[in-house]
Amino acid sequence: MKKLLVIGLLTLFITPFAHAQFGVKGGLNVAELTGRDGESASYKAFYHVGVFYQAHLLGPLSIQPEVQYSLQGGNLKSAFTNYDSQLHYLTVPILAKLTVGPVFVEGGPQFGVLLNADQSGNMQVGLAEDGTPAYGNVSRPATGSFKRGDFSLVGGAGLKLASNFSLGARLVAGLNDINDVQNLSGINDPRLQNRVYQVYAAFQFGGGK
Template identity: 55%
Template sequence: MKTYSLLLLLSLLAVATTAQAQIGIKAGVNGAILDGENIGLDTRYKTSYHVGVFARIPVLGPLSIQPEVLYSLQGSEFRSTLANYDTKLHYLNVPILAHIKVGPVYVEGGPQFGLLLGAREDGTLRISAADGYGPVERDAANNYKKTDFSLAAGAGLELGPFIVGARYTAGLNDVNDVADLNGANDPRLKNRVIQVSVGLKFGGD
């Protein structure tokens, strides 16, 4: 996984260099949830973070293409009378966005490809009426699919080299990888993430 991440980063920097594009760094806060069908538990947003790099490749006038490589901690809180635990999903995300900037204001949108680097569940589960609740501290990578595909849209402000923006990312595919015997009532889980970022870009407009 580390090799894959390094190759993506080097590819992004190579594209930026050959295209004489701007490059930059960004980081911020995630509000993440796993939403869907047949879950059987209440899901709630959990606060986490993201960090990464981007390149901005001019196309025509105010239009640019902005590929990014982001490490993003996602997941959800799961709550019911029988369970109280958090799921943490570690993703390497690669958004490829159309970016339109007019004055200090920009809007952006496009697809995002995600690679699951790891997953963990921590909290409590009801064991039985006699034993009550017990701790949950386990690796959960096998419970989730290794790839994710999403659509992202956002907007923000650029003040010189400084960037402040917000983005919403909606997963399109079911990331649950645990099936019951017939598959009819399997939970269908999709990533939903609200991101608020600050960034710093290098290079002129």
């Protein structure tokens, strides 16, 4: 009886992963940094690539964790500044996925770790002798200006065009403040958040569902 119970529990645990599929994906990021007063934000085009693991649970429902390299950031502009920020993230979305026919919708949290950051353009480079901000056209590392962790909510939809190939689109909305500059002055505001629109293609290995 105990053996039957153990076998039953193992079967119950393993069954959802019997239809699991590994895959690769990549596509376009259209990203901006929002939330800073005094500077207008605009979108910049970047990219993302990654791998995923889709585990079918029950009927049309599945869970899909992913690991991605995602380049994002954006342009910030004011009367005195005009510069681009490039933020290199390792992101881990953990999404619930509902598939009905060829159509799927997906959503869930995403956790991001900043690997490094760069900024280029006309920005504040220090203070003049009289204490007023000094500006210059520079290209510099900026990892220390941003927090390492980023938490976002993800929502999207797509089409499964064949058993192994699909196309999708997502909105990734950052929830926490990622700005970590300590010597803010003038037009700068301490709050900054990621927002990314993604369009991607995905390929799954093995038989599709």
